[in-house]
Amino acid sequence: MAPWGKRLAGVRGVLLDISGVLYDSGAGGGTAIAGSVEAVARLKRSRLKVRFCTNESQKSRAELVGQLQRLGFDISEQEVTAPAPAACQILKEQGLRPYLLIHDGVRSEFDQIDTSNPNCVVIADAGESFSYQNMNNAFQVLMELEKPVLISLGKGRYYKETSGLMLDVGPYMKALEYACGIKAEVVGKPSPEFFKSALQAIGVEAHQLLSV
């Protein structure tokens, strides 16, 4: 493998994860990870293109960015690639009207989406909203469709909060897949289309990218 100096020579853009890279989420807005505020500032002063790429799907980009700004980060909504807006684009393109099994914090991202008479399900890290009633509603919507469409914002198994490990969307996606005998379409990391959309936003090719 080429030495770092040589490898970095071809780098034109940097993709930064947010949770666990820039800050640790938790009560009271979380805490910035040591050195990360300054690191983002330095990257933005450099010749490199910077894009933030997250699987966060409990919050809207507006809320997330507000939180990060309060922690001192130089970041705007337009610089963030997140699953909810990527899903909205798919919904619009394919004329899909979702039943939303999502956290209330991210609901505003779907303001422009028609959710009447659902013909698909969008599932995200819904936290406490993963009640039996809501899961069963989603299940019944899928079972009434001739060709059930399940869109999952990420497929993470769990994440860490200050209070301990928390189930992420992945296990609930698997539950609906098994119940209905279907495969979900994953929007968010590690989907190649998701990374591609982040790269397109900064006009950088995959081989010119450093991902953190």
Added chain:
Amino acid sequence: MAPWGKRLAGVRGVLLDISGVLYDSGAGGGTAIAGSVEAVARLKRSRLKVRFCTNESQKSRAELVGQLQRLGFDISEQEVTAPAPAACQILKEQGLRPYLLIHDGVRSEFDQIDTSNPNCVVIADAGESFSYQNMNNAFQVLMELEKPVLISLGKGRYYKETSGLMLDVGPYMKALEYACGIKAEVVGKPSPEFFKSALQAIGVEAHQLLSV
């Protein structure tokens, strides 16, 4: 294949499912399926051994049998093979102390089981008790074990109630399997051990059995 007369000639025992065979569950205790009360009575008057074998895990055997008796069935608790008592036997044999992710209606079956300081999880058709909080509790118990043990009472995908399709235990079992990267041990149908225990109870071999 041999004609029915010849095939039935070797039959010594009959295994009867309960839900969907004897009665349809639903509000107000459900309703007996036409002809089934008399069919059970006739089987019991015959030379055949009769055993009831169910995956019901929202109710204790006492409650289930009480319900069936009120519908006119000749049935006692001792004639029923059900997942909860089978799981209790495994728990005792292996010194396991479960976190119980179960319906309140079946909790009495576990009265004699030590549930302090859990070293495994037992999951059953918990209905409304499949809250995010309860699922996360079960998940955290499993993740703290060196060798996580998950015992699932059945693995059904869903069942039908008068109000519509309802998610069964299987999808939630799959959720915990995926979250923890493990495989559950299924107690109940279609586990061969479960059928075997039902056969042993009436002293009948598998080839002498008719299953309904």
